[in-house]
Each structure stands twice: as C-alpha cells, then as structure tokens.
Amino acid sequence: MRPAFSSTRQAVAFLVLLSLLLLSPVLAGKWLLPPREEVYTSTPLHYAPSHYLFDQIYREKQDIDIAFIGSSRIRYDIDTPYVEKKLSEKLGRKAVVVTLGWSWSGCDALYFITRDLLQNRKVHLIVFTEELYQENAPHRAASYWFRYGDDAGALKDLSLPLQSAYYYGAVLRIPRNLLGLIRPNDPRLQPIAAAVFDHGDPTDMLGAAFVPFNFNENPGTKSLFVHYSPITAADPDEVCVYSKTNRLFNFEHSAAPLQLHFAHEFGEVIKRSNTPLVYLHLPALSEAKAKMISEREYWPDVVGTNLTMFGIPPATMFSGLNESEIKKLFFNPLHLNENGQEYFTRLITPGLLQIYESKAER
Amino acid sequence: MNPKPNVELAVSILIVVLSLIALWLATVAPQYFADNQVVYQGF
Numbered sequence: 001m002r003p004a005f006s007s008t009r010q011a012v013a014f015l016v017l018l019s020l021l022l023l024s025p026v027l028a029g030k031w032l033l034p035p036r037e038e039v040y041t042s043t044p045l046h047y048a049p050s051h052y053l054f055d056q057i058y059r060e061k062q063d064i065d066i067a068f069i070g071s072s073r074i075r076y077d078i079d080t081p082y083v084e085k086k087l088s089e090k091l092g093r094k095a096v097v098v099t100l101g102w103s104w105s106g107c108d109a110l111y112f113i114t115r116d117l118l119q120n121r122k123v124h125l126i127v128f129t130e131e132l133y134q135e136n137a138p139h140r141a142a143s144y145w146f147r148y149g150d151d152a153g154a155l156k157d158l159s160l161p162l163q164s165a166y167y168y169g170a171v172l173r174i175p176r177n178l179l180g181l182i183r184p185n186d187p188r189l190q191p192i193a194a195a196v197f198d199h200g201d202p203t204d205m206l207g208a209a210f211v212p213f214n215f216n217e218n219p220g221t222k223s224l225f226v227h228y229s230p231i232t233a234a235d236p237d238e239v240c241v242y243s244k245t246n247r248l249f250n251f252e253h254s255a256a257p258l259q260l261h262f263a264h265e266f267g268e269v270i271k272r273s274n275t276p277l278v279y280l281h282l283p284a285l286s287e288a289k290a291k292m293i294s295e296r297e298y299w300p301d302v303v304g305t306n307l308t309m310f311g312i313p314p315a316t317m318f319s320g321l322n323e324s325e326i327k328k329l330f331f332n333p334l335h336l337n338e339n340g341q342e343y344f345t346r347l348i349t350p351g352l353l354q355i356y357e358s359k360a361e362r
Numbered sequence: 363m364n365p366k367p368n369v370e371l372a373v374s375i376l377i378v379v380l381s382l383i384a385l386w387l388a389t390v391a392p393q394y395f396a397d398n399q400v401v402y403q404g405f
Contacts, residue, residue, distance in 0.1 A: 008366065011374070012373055015376055015377050015380070018377065018380045018384065019380060022383060022384060165390070168388075169394075
C-alpha cells in the first residue's frame with residue numbers, strides 16, 4: 001500500500017498543521033482577537049438584531065433606565081416604546097428603555113450579552129426572562145459570542161463534551177476573527193440587511209418586535225391581520241411579585257446543567273455591577289388556563305443574587321376569554337403578536353414602574 | 363543506533379491522536395451548532 005506521506009518531513013509538516021488548527025484558539029489568545037464589538041458586527045441577523053445590540057452596547061453612552069434582556073419572547077411580548085413613554089411620564093424626563101433580545105433561548109447568551117452591556121453601559125434596572133430549556137447544549141449562536149481568549153474561564157465546571165463544543169466553536173471562528181483583526185466589519189452595513197426582519201427594523205422599536213400576524217401565520221403570507229383588544233377582568237393590580245407567603249408561583253426544578261451554570265455566571269456579572277434585577281414571567285399558550293405562574297427553577301437560587309420575580313397568573317390574564325380569543329393574542333404558541341403585546345405590556349407596566357421606583361439606583 | 367524509526371513512530375502516534383481529537387470535535391461538537399437556517403455569509 002502506498003504510504004500516506006512520502007517522507008518523515010512531510011508527516012511532521014502535516015502534524016504541525018494539524019496542531020496549529022486544533023490549538024488556534026489557544027495560540028490566538030487575546031492578542032489575535034479583534035475588538036469585542038466585532039462579535040456584534042459579524043453575528044448574522046437571524047441570530048439576533050446584532051446591529052441594534054452593537055449600537056446599544058458600544059455606541060450609545062447614556063445610562064439605561066430599564067433594559068429588557070432575553071430571548072425572542074421578550075422582544076415579541078414587551079412594547080418597549082410604551083414602557084419608555086410611561087416611565088418618562090413618571091420621571092418627568094426622557095427615560096431610556098431598551099430591549100436587547102436574540103433568537104432562541106439559552107443562559108449562555110444571557111450571560112455573554114449582559115456582561116458586554118454592563119461593561120459598557122450603566123443600567124439602573126435589568127428585567128430578564130429565560131425559559132431555561134432542558135436542552136443541555138450551547139446556544140446555536142454561541143460560537144459567535146464565545147471567544148476562547150475572552151471566555152475560557154466561563155467554561156470552568158462544565159462537562160468535557162460541553163467544553164469541547166465551545167472550543168470547537170472557537171476553532172470555527174478563528175478565520176473570521178483573524179479577518180476582523182485585519183479588516184473591521186463596517187457596522188453601517190448591518191442595517192441594510194435589516195430587511196431580513198419582516199416586521200421592521202428593531203432600531204425603530206427600541207429593540208422590540210411588533211408582529212401583526214395571526215396565530216401560526218407564515219410571516220410571508222399577507223392575510224389581513226385581525227386587530228383585537230380583549231375585554232377581561234384582569235387588572236394591573238393582579239400582577240404579582242413573588243414572596244414566600246403568596247402561593248402563585250410553582251417551581252419544577254428541571255433545568256439542564258449548562259443552563260444552570262450560565263445562569264450562575266450571569267448572576268456573578270450582576271453582582272459585580274450591583275445592578276437591580278427583575279425576572280419577568282412571560283405567558284405561553286400552553287399554560288393559558290394555569291392558575292399559578294410556573295417556572296423551571298427558583299431564580300434567586302439559580303442566579304445566586306437577590307432579584308424580584310414577577311408576572312401575572314395566566315388564568316387571570318386570560319380570564320373570560322375562550323380558546324379562539326386567546327389565540328388572537330399569539331403569533332405562535334410561545335410568542336405574543338401585536339394584540340397580545342399591547343395587552344400584556346399595559347397590564348404589567350404599572351407594577352414594573354413601581355418596582356423601578358423601589359429598586360432602581362438613581 | 364538510528365533514531366529515525368523512533369521519530370517516525372512518535373510522529374505517527376501524534377498524527378493518529380490529533381486526528382482522532384479532530385474527528386471527535388468534528389463529529390460531536392457541530393451538533394450543537396447545527397442550524398439548517400444558516401445562510402453562509404462569507405467572511
């Protein structure tokens with residue numbers, strides 16, 4: 001059989017090449033990484049409105065009064081301009097309220113993006129949400145946000161297969177990082193691609209998404225959106241804050257180890273910046289009749305720091321509505337459409353502003 | 363004594379070990395980042 005290499009020298013050259021490729025994240029370290037903002041100018045827009053994240057994290061400088069942070073659900077469920085308007089009225093000045101969201105769920109995304117935000121902006125109150133999926137896997141865009149030179153320490157205590165997954169992601173990104181070092185991405189190009197957001201550029205909506213789609217409608221279809229304002233008995237006073245005495249929260253204790261790990265890392269970032277933290281429960285269609293607010297974990301334990309948990313029990317929010325009326329508030333089983341966003345935001349805003357008043361640093 | 367056979371053996375073992383690691387990374391890790399919606403955007 002013909003040998004794989006014609007000489008020992010050729011075999012050694014192959015060995016060196018293989019070693020360089022495998023060790024490239026370690027060899028690159030911090031020195032061969034472009035500035036951190038390149039993460040956001042190079043992340044494809046279907047993973048996140050990364051041009052908006054870039055603007056908010058690196059370009060804007062003023063303090064943020066309230067930052068909503070989380071997966072796509074927070075973008076679809078919260079009418080950010082409405083909250084900003086109400087907070088401005090309360091404060092007697094122009095408030096700064098933003099939503100920093102991304103596609104798909106994952107506590108690693110929550111950790112990376114919150115850390116970058118708090119390293120660059122002062123935030124008076126963070127309101128976050130996270131489904132804590134049972135999936136023990138990195139966020140599918142983690143290879144963009146995780147850089148070995150910056151973040152190797154964040155993997156400590158994870159299992160070897162999970163560490164190797166992040167490492168592999170870092171290997172994948174080496175060519176892009178090296179190119180970013182030579183030729184920075186132009187952030188002005190990202191908004192051009194914002195045409196991918198079929199419901200408008202998030203920049204115009206303070207990071208939120210307004211979705212005029214009927215339930216389970218394909219975003220590409222053009223059927224007439226049915227505007228609907230539900231008439232229910234639900235009242236903003238029924239929005240509840242968790243305490244040991246009220247029995248309106250239920251905890252399943254079923255989150256995956258990777259999610260718990262990064263939830264803890266997220267908590268460490270929050271502690272270092274001393275930022276007041278609020279967890280907001282968002283409604284899902286599957287729980288529309290539930291009398292209690294169901295969470296996978298008891299968040300203060302998971303995050304390891306004091307936080308306020310609040311939400312409205314789904315059965316209270318949807319009281320008096322039948323199934324088809326409830327569906328008029330959703331775009332799909334996990335995301336509210338424009339009707340639901342308007343209804344939900346108006347229900348929770350008074351309670352949220354009270355929390356802001358009591359917790360936010362001035 | 364000719365050291366060449368030892369060098370060849372060592373290089374061969376290292377190539378096999380590193381290839382196995384590369385194979386492991388390339389088969390186990392990508393499942394986490396698999397996404398059929400990804401459109402390659404070039405560099």
